[in-house]
Amino acid sequence: MASINCKGNLIDLSTPRVMGILNLTPDSFYEGSRFTHTDAVLAQTEKMLAKGADFIDVGAYSSRPGADHISVDEELSRLLPVVEVLIKNFPNLLISVDTFRSEVAKEAVQAGAALVNDISAGHLDENMLTTIAALQVPYIMMHMKGTPQTMKNLAQYDDLLKEVIYYLSERIAAARALGINDLIVDPGFGFAKTTAHNFELLNKAEQLQMLDVPVLIGVSRKSMIYKTLDVSAAEALNGTTVLNTIALQKGASILRVHDVKPAVEAVRLLQALSQSEKGAAAI
Known part of the structure; x- marks a missing residue:
């Protein structure tokens, strides 16, 4: 059974979260996900929890392609x-802090965050893995080449899936060597990948299961959807739900989304479908 330890509570991931x-x-790419005032933050969090969110991923550094670089102090002051x-x-809230900086990760966990979500898998801060090992919190490691400022120019691969899996397996090994127990991988849709790469990645995403850790998928309202459909990010909810x-x-354990209710419904419907298949097999 796949599970992660969040603040002493085992979270079962055999049912997707x-x-x-x-x-x-x-400057997040999707305007509807930006919240900078306390009342709006609290209202949006309450709404997402009511719709069935298991985790809330809080980020203060925009990782969209070409985003402005901000200082550690600025990130901390926002976060x-x-x-x-x-x-x-929300005392029992499971907050995932979206950062590639060890100092931000440490202070956020000390303030109450339960997980760390790192777009660089430790490559942009040499102290990140040792910090996670000391904190002993679940760690989400994403595949990316370069930085948010340079990744758009690095979307070249000889064998996309092979390279993504090799990268993530190497990062898993490095994390395990330091005693990090709870690992989740994210193949990094849109990070140093073209639209064609993104669809290839999703089409073959079941291959990520060979890593033997839970997989997080984040395609919510991304350009692979709205560019393909010739719509805006604001109009990309239906496409998001399809993907x-x-x-x-394909085996995702966690969906990272802007719109919680449709994602929760997708999980429930596929669980019902799976149960019906098991019931039919037992007859």
């Missing part, structure tokens, strides 16, 4: 007050 996105940046107010108002459903069929 949903992670709601809470952006604290002024920590929000983590603190969320924990005060989330496929991700679940």
